Amino acid sequence: MLDTNSLKPLYIQLEAEIRQALREKKxxxxxxxxxxxxxxxxxxxxxxxxxxxIQQLTDQHILxxxxxxxxxxxxxSRIVDLKEQSGFTNYLSAIGHKSHHLLLKKELQPSDDFLCETLSLQPNEPVCYVQRLIFEDDSPLALDEIYISSLTYPDFLDRITGDISFYELLDNYYNVSRGESVCEIAVRIANAEQASILHCQAGDPLFLLQKxxxxxxGTPIHYSRSLVRGDRISYTIRTQNSNTQFISNINN
Known part of the structure; x- marks a missing residue:
């Protein structure tokens, strides 16, 4: 119980009690x-x-x-090194957390001008489109969209499931030797639909990661677009003075 005779305000005592409960993993x-x-x-x-x-603990991002x-x-919040290409599944596994995917949609789509240029496809060449929800343990972490050539990677839509990571599929079934990746990061605000899927609030910040x-x-393998909860992930970038290039796109 709290000490009503103490000079310490009751709300500070209660804050300390809640902190202790968190330390004890209650x-x-x-x-x-x-x-x-x-x-x-x-x-x-x-x-x-x-x-x-509660407000004190919320302001400190504890609650x-x-x-x-x-x-x-x-x-x-998790810190992800953009230099790594292992994907969320292997990353979360490496830090002792489980990851699984919920497939929301998978289908063939005709490639538009952007995908033709990005993936070196012919006009209207069919691409495999996969939308999936990525979980850290039982909590939604990211909404992921993948585009990959259906001609270069036959039966991709049949092989991709919620039980296998995307990169494991590329490595094990298609024997792809991956080289570099180009990533672009922007910040977006969650709309009502995205907030409902990711279990966050409308208006919360999301990372938009396009890769x-x-x-x-040098042959393009895939293009992906991920909306990642900004309160759950931080990204790090390693640079070398000799060959690091920064490209800044200013949104007007």
Missing amino acids: YLPGDRLPSEEELCEQYQVSRITVRKA EKHRGKGTFVSTP TCFAVD
């Missing part, structure tokens, strides 16, 4: 905290005290509020 990342009413009853304090304590759902323990991957001989 609440894990992604868990929902008791409601304001339940916390008031548990600690015998006013709703104002509870709200101030996060989901409108209409409650207050949840924040999931720590073209090439084989060692």
